Amino acid sequence: MTATTAERETAPSGHPQRWLILGVICLAQLTVLLDNTVLSVAIPSLTRELDASTADIQWMINAYSLVQSGLLLTAGNAADRYGRKKMLAAGLVLFGIGSLAAGLAQSSGQLIAARAGMGIGGALLMTTILAVVVQVFDETERVKAIALWSTVSSLGFAAGPLLGGVMLDHFWWGAIFLINIPVVVIGLLAVVALVPESKNPQGDRPDLLGAVLSTIGMTAVVYAIISGPEHGWTSTRVVASASLGVLVLGVFVFWELRIPYPMLDMHFFRNKRFVGAVAGAILVAFGMTGSLFLLTQHLQFVLGYGALDAGLRTAPLALTVVAANLTGVGARLLMKLGTPVTVALGMGLVSGGLAAVAVLGGGGYSGMLLGLVVMGAGVALSMPAMANAIMSAIPPEKAGVGAGINGTLAEFGNGLGVAVLGAVLGSRFAALVPTAVGAASLPAALAAADGADEKARISDAFASGLETSQLVGAAAVLAGGLLAALLLRRAERAAAPGSPTVPGAGDAPEQRSGTAA
DSSP states (O other): OOOOHHHHHHSTTOOTTHHHHHHHHHHHHHHHHHHHHGGGGGHHHHHHHSOOOHHHHHHHHHHHHHHHHHHHHHHHHHHHHHOHHHHHHHHHHHHHHHHHHHHTOOSHHHHHHHHHHHHHHHHHHHHHHHHHHHHHSOHHHHHHHHHHHHHHHHHHHHHHHHHHHHHHHHSOTTHHHHTHHHHHHHHHHHHHHHOOOOOOTTOOOOOHHHHHHHHHHHHHHHHHHHHHHHHOTTSHHHHHHHHHHHHHHHHHHHHHHHSSSOSSOGGGGGOHHHHHHHHHHHHHHHHHHHHHHHHHHIIIIISOOOHHHHHHTTHHHHHHHHHHHHTTHHHHHHHHHOHHHHHHHHHHHHHHHHHHHHHHGGGOHHHHHHHHHHHHHHHHHHHHHHHHHHHHTSOGGGHHHHHHHHHHHHHHHHHHHHHHHHHHHHHHHHHHOTTOTTTTOHHHHHHHOOSHHHHHHHHHHHHHHHHHHHHHHHHHHHHHHHHHHHHHHHHHHHHOTTSOOOTTSSOHHHHHHHHHO
């Protein structure tokens, strides 16, 4: 327990309590990730009890993701400099306070604000969790540890609807947030008792302006995407928001390139291995989160399942991921096939699963089941490979920054997936039923419908919009997989043409030159 960070990094067996530590930090991670998806089955309850519009629902989901993604890099810098254990504990406390505020919210605006507050705690948690994994595991076990970390990520992502369904079946919607509090308390006690402190005292200073610029820029862009179906893609509001977002993100890049302590070192993007993993991480999160957002609506609004039944019917995705990673299939294939092939195969399966849900889901749940299982297999292969590629492309002393980058990409992909696929759904639905009240808001359109025939037409139009959105997600994930695999393959060839392609091997020359360039 008194070993230094440097000793843990070089020791052949890592920290003596590394597997117990992994269990503790995965508990903290599970709490955060469950909250990302638990809202999906609460959409009908929130629409009914808080009179929330579709845009309100999307902001309830995106407020957390956008705030978190804007702060992840700064949180990673702070963790590297001031201590990863301290930031992990602080994140749990802030997340618990935010959960309490969300559970007691009385309006859509209050819930959106509470979710944004939870994003601050989530940012501290997500950066320190993966950074601690890198610090306490050596290279020989890191791939397996990251695979287990990824299993928890996928479990939290996919089990959220199931947990939400159970809670909504017995309690009111606020319980899905209040359930976080006892888990946070347990996690906090375990972190204080077990997790070792590690930091880089000469670490970079937090880039507060960069955090503000990135948050404003991403928020503006996603706001434009969410508002497009309702206000029109050429409306002043949408064009102004999109323009502001692009401008601010451009200023963010300019600022990061010229300051001595950037939140995001743009030189990382000279590393093709890093860029390839970045592209894959964004688009897997894009397709998965956007798809789940649409899938739970399909199960409840179109097929008529209740919240608990809808949650149960998304469980095969989580079970497939857990089964694949706990049996070590993903880690073994990663070591045998190398990162590029593993990423291409995994993302191809995710894309195929999304397409199966879109094409076969209209006939009932059996078609969806096939798609969910295929998607789960793809996630189990692709997520650990991409996380390992990102972390291995960044120096160990910047593990917090690396975790921040990985988390930022995932959260940005999550928010973008909900926004873009939700916008595709809204546009398609509005085009098929231009007179429907509330555009993509199905409950509002059904409430205003005149007769059973009109309601049937509206439901069919919504189902058609869901299918189109799922296919767009499938195409995006497939394109991302091919691009990521191509970039990763080129990076391996450039780093050491004759060296083996085992993940984490033969990468150091490129990693160091790409970082220092």
